Amino acid sequence: MKKINLDNAAASPLEPAVLEAMLPFFTEHFGNPSSGHELGNVPRKALEEARASVARLINAEPREIIFTASASEANNLAIKGLIAANRVKGNHIISSVVEHFSVLNQLKTLEKEGFAVTLLPVDQYGLVNPEQLDQAITDKTILVSIQAANPEIGTIQPLDDLVKVAESKGVPFHTDAAAAVGWTHLDAKKTGVALLSLAGDQFGGPKGSAALYVSKKTRIRPLIEGGIQERGLRAGTENVPILVGLGMAAKLAAETLAERVKKSSILRDQLKESLINNVPYLHLNGHPEQRLPHNLNFSVEFVEGEALLLRLNMAGIYVSSGSSCTSQALKSSHVLSAIGLPPELAQGSLLFTLGRQNSADEIPYITDQLNSVADLLRKMSPLYHQYLKEVQNNA
Amino acid sequence: MKKINLDNAAASPLEPAVLEAMLPFFTEHFGNPSSGHELGNVPRKALEEARASVARLINAEPREIIFTASASEANNLAIKGLIAANRVKGNHIISSVVEHFSVLNQLKTLEKEGFAVTLLPVDQYGLVNPEQLDQAITDKTILVSIQAANPEIGTIQPLDDLVKVAESKGVPFHTDAAAAVGWTHLDAKKTGVALLSLAGDQFGGPKGSAALYVSKKTRIRPLIEGGIQERGLRAGTENVPILVGLGMAAKLAAETLAERVKKSSILRDQLKESLINNVPYLHLNGHPEQRLPHNLNFSVEFVEGEALLLRLNMAGIYVSSGSSCTSQALKSSHVLSAIGLPPELAQGSLLFTLGRQNSADEIPYITDQLNSVADLLRKMSPLYHQYLKEVQNNA
Amino acid sequence: MPDYSDKVMDHFSNPRNIGEINEPDGLGEVGNPVCGDMMKFTIKVKDNRIEDVKYLTFGCGAAIAVSSMVSEMAKGKTLEEALKISNKQVAEELGGLPGNKMHCSNLGADALHKAIEDYMEKQGVKAESAT
Amino acid sequence: MPDYSDKVMDHFSNPRNIGEINEPDGLGEVGNPVCGDMMKFTIKVKDNRIEDVKYLTFGCGAAIAVSSMVSEMAKGKTLEEALKISNKQVAEELGGLPGNKMHCSNLGADALHKAIEDYMEKQGVKAESAT
């Protein structure tokens, strides 16, 4: 049977060049970068090369890159770290309703600790409005944290405009760019963000490889205290092989970004056309144009996401869903509800994220399978039967 | 030239079986354990097997194991996490002067935030006295954090006795067992600790593999908030390959612990005898018997550690030192000063940590080289010349 | 993938008794799209026995498997027997359900009972539910 | 391994002019074991020139290389020239030193100057240091 991974944001296999770069650091070059003897030399150089590659990918300086073990950690370091260093300046934080839980859940905790948190709303496409940001900033605001792109509906925020607003009021800006880096042109310096989180496993790097960009001007406190690795901002023996993998993935992404974006957009659009033209009752979620080049999110009306997902799984097609049944926390996607999707459409959402291994030949099979799976589930759906009756009655 | 790694605590090459177990999870089984489709199945099972293996190694239950990316992170999660969950109960923390910086530096921060911190002293061997712990506990004490063994001088603490004291007063006990797990018999349940940090890379696992044991009864708050991985106590996509490596290392360690300990102790004692009998002006640091089976720490009188280290490096022998020149922070070891070593002996300390790849045939070469290197440096040392004059004058 | 038993996957893949009985003797609905699962059971009763049972389900794999299992368990049973079918029994018959699916998706017996009660009410009979 | 230049490693591996001059004309000591580096320079002066210079050093690779380099730079120079040797120059001659070693280990010129000043004082001459 065919196996088609359309859930690349959840996980992709490593690019062979990435794994190859990593392997010697498990064995031959196993040393600790902090060692005073020569076993540390090659690992240390490799680590700094990886840092430089990540810096180049987002146009930063190497010393502005702090490695972490996940985007969640980067987000926690960014927000908690900045707040710990700037507590005296105020107690107000602005973010948005569509952030990842590694931003939102921290903010909940901070609220309990006495911080005031404003979560900006989004429009039907998931966009934050810069004017609303402008209005939300007070003289107590110490941080704005808004994602670069949404991992679920793919919507790319008007980051430059948003940062400009914060900058004009002297408020540091953090962007969770975990879903965006490697898939959009992001220039940390030009954009003017103070902090930027990125995730290696979103662009061909290994799990456990992530980083926080901390601009030269920005002061934060470490989350993990201890040794003086990562300029004292993140203690712990450096995970050299994994970070070498991150560096290689960053290097490849930087070298081929324009091409990747183009190739993926084309494939994405082909898939979108095919699905929309062949599968009835499909609704595209997220922004029609301003979206990640590898992201598609549909709601399949009348049916539930986990059932779709399981049936597609039986056909060797792997996707994810924003339905409550597929979430570990059993809550349907906060992003889909934030863009105003009614519950039954949120429950029937399907997320496709393309990767390096996908190709246009897969599209007919995907289309076919989604069509028959949706049809089958629709036929047993009370919502669909009710809809048919309403249509009949109206006719 | 021979290459002899006597700095295994800094880094060891992966055991082949460990790397072999990891590899498929970079490619074939690349999935995300949280996925709703079958790509997540094998990784999820592997992750839970790894958790069970780690649990078995320290006699815990799998759900008591929270994976982290470093022992530093485990220590920060333990202390900050417990304090965040128990703030109302008091503001006093007890630890010791010989802890790792990933404990000590947090405590400094906590002091600035209004916590009262008592650092217990140690005796000349590095032992904490249970009676002193008893006297230090007040009704405001919410946590005792004392290491299981010291990574530098190898001294093993009387953990059972220390925990008993804390337990009798109802104070939860955290032990940083990063240096001990895999090298001593540690039974989390029997010992009665609330929290225990361990590091995979200290017993044959990969870098970036660590865990915190959180006993069923213990409540902590997450350091990295976000998704509900690791029971909500540590958000972020699980680093499956690395954790599979940790699991395999834990399995191997558990299966062969007694044998490893014995083999390493014998080798360690042979090396110790050879060095002490052949190299003049050598002082053993740490406890003569109650010490890690792979650890030796000597001070070489009259000479400085980095110079020793570099000269040994030229001979293909890799060690580390507690001298200020070898520390990134340019401070000589706080552990050596805590056991009362005078500065010139602290500066001349050498740390040997044995690993799987060391063998008794290496001992003559090591002895020979240390002897000639120490001799060479001694001859150019003003302290040695001064000593010779004093001896002469006294004669 | 959720930790579904083979039996759950069998019923999910080949759900039995799908549909809606025309002019049913009893109708029971539970759930709503907000919680993610909806079930609509319709029954045909003859001689105090469930002669036929059909359902429509909007929901996850567990919800579909539960509906299918309940329909099989109910068919041919007397109303009193059918009222004794509990959600717990359904889960057991399915070889267990993942913990987090026990509450929200395991509503099949409730829907069946509602359909029976609907029938009984129409018959002017008052019954006590066994759930 | 610290980021030492080839020149540093050369001087560390083969330090020149090690030792202590018997009955020196000048003696200069800097540092102590607490900070990790100690240097003791002794010089022989003839016709206002440093005819011989030797040192004893307790310290890291940088400290040993610095001592060796200073001894080479000083030999044969007039006292005035030798007083102009600065720690910075020594580091430059060594092809640079790692940033964190610039302060604590780069004390060779200071020790040399102290030895020269010691000589001058003994001669009843007061000199100004170039450092």
Ligand SMILES: Cc1ncc(COP(=O)(O)O)c(C=O)c1O
């Ligand atoms: C006792 C102890 N605690 C904590 C650590 C920190 O480990 P890591 O650098 O892997 O975070 C170490 C490292 O050697 C250690 O020996």
Ligand SMILES: Cc1ncc(COP(=O)(O)O)c(C=O)c1O
């Ligand atoms: C935008 C965004 N932020 C944060 C994260 C968290 O990533 P991780 O689970 O690797 O910590 C993700 C994960 O997909 C993401 O898409």
